[in-house]
Amino acid sequence: MFEVQNLTARYGPLIAVNDVSLSFETGVRIGIFGHNGSGKSTFLKCLVGGVRDVSGDVDFGGSPIVPDQVHRNVMLGIGFVPQVQNVFPNLTVEQNLHIAGSKSDSSFLEEAFALFPLLRERQDQLAGDMSGGEQQMLAVALALMTRPQILLLDEPTAGLAPAIVKSVLGSLSRINSELGTGLILVEQNVLAALDVVERAIVLKGGRIVFDGDSEELRAKEDLWAWF
């Protein structure tokens, strides 16, 4: 599980995340929302050590998340899917999956193909030639190759057509229910994401302004005033 205590993250003089304390169980589905600049993506990156200038503590399963050591932190069982640039365009789908799975056994490649049959069909295609939705599927599959207990996804539906959004979010729900992998989504597409998550957190100015059941957030008459 994640334990976040008094987390503050800075970019120079700018405080992006301000004294945030939270805890998450693995296996849960959590959505992190907020307007542009609210600190949600920075918060997600802090969970995997992707921000250098931080104070406070982030632990995962009792192990500290060390800032600027993403490659080590993910091996604790955290899958991280960056918002963009999350596949390797010069490599084929299969080569992408091999890079991701170099530290796990090859059987997991078959599991990734079982979860995303389209990737098997496209295994010899360059990742850079795939559509945005297909690349997002591949990015999730890459993160799954590290056998994570929890997946952190930074705006997985950004720039995708509504039909593809539904497909990507459906795949994530399936991963959670079939593999028991927890999900922490940072999303701008609030209504679509609320269908998938069970807990919602809203950030504003780097601070938590809502933390509760996703249905509670959806039911709010002044929902958009939170963003």
Place this chain on the structure above:
Amino acid sequence: MEYILTVMVLIGINVILATSFNLILGYGGLMSVAHPIFYAIGAYCSGLLAIHLQIPVPLSILMGAGIAMVLSFGVSLPSLRVSGDYLVIASIGFQLGILHVINNLEFTGAAGGLTNIPVLNEGPSRSLVFVLLIAVVAACAVLLVGWIVEGDYGRAITAMRNDEEAFSALGRNAMNIKIVLFAIGSGMAGLAGALYAHYFAYVTPEQFGIFTSAALLTMVVVGGAATTWGPLVGAVLLTTLPQAITFLGLPVSIMAPLQGVIYTTLVIFFLFARPQGLMGGTRGGGGLEAWSASAAFRARRDAE
């Protein structure tokens, strides 16, 4: 005959330099232009060890390459913190800084250069034997780089070049790959420098400046960045071309800048007309197109 053999030695040295530069810049996407300084470190260290400590020349050549390999940390460590344009600036600073030191130390010969460096071999067939030696070393350099970039490790290098953040997110350590690429590439450049010093017996600081960086960059771009044989073709072409134009009999005032004009024109031509270089294939098959594909890919994704 002696002239042709000397040109062949220069071709061999440039093949080693361009191939090793391609490993760092082409395959690794690490925008360091300080490659000639490791060429200088190999040349000076090997020459000084042989002159002042009377170390046998073959051993001093290996030691020169080893010292260049170790000092590659001077560029690989900044590359862990900065990339792209910032790494270009950091590497230029490193190159000019070391050159400034060489230029001002008495025991390196200062601006006048290091003279009386013991030669590797002597005798009536000296140049021919050296050409054969350098051909073997150059072939080994090309094959070594080709072997490194094949297979799983090569794909990991490509992935790191495509996107470091995504690479780290998969639990892969980009830092290790950068250090290895700089160490191997710089060690090979040091070896080329040591071989040069013990053939020509004389080196000067001006041989290792920004102009040499530009010449090596031209060889890689024209031949094909991130291709196995491209730097070899580029090195052969751009070593023989300046030699060939000397036969035109032009005045020195025209000949001197002409070489720079040729290099610049070739780089611009290839950037626009054939970015994959002479040996690059289709998209993803090498050259500047593969080199910059991740940047284009990111731009397209950001625009969507």
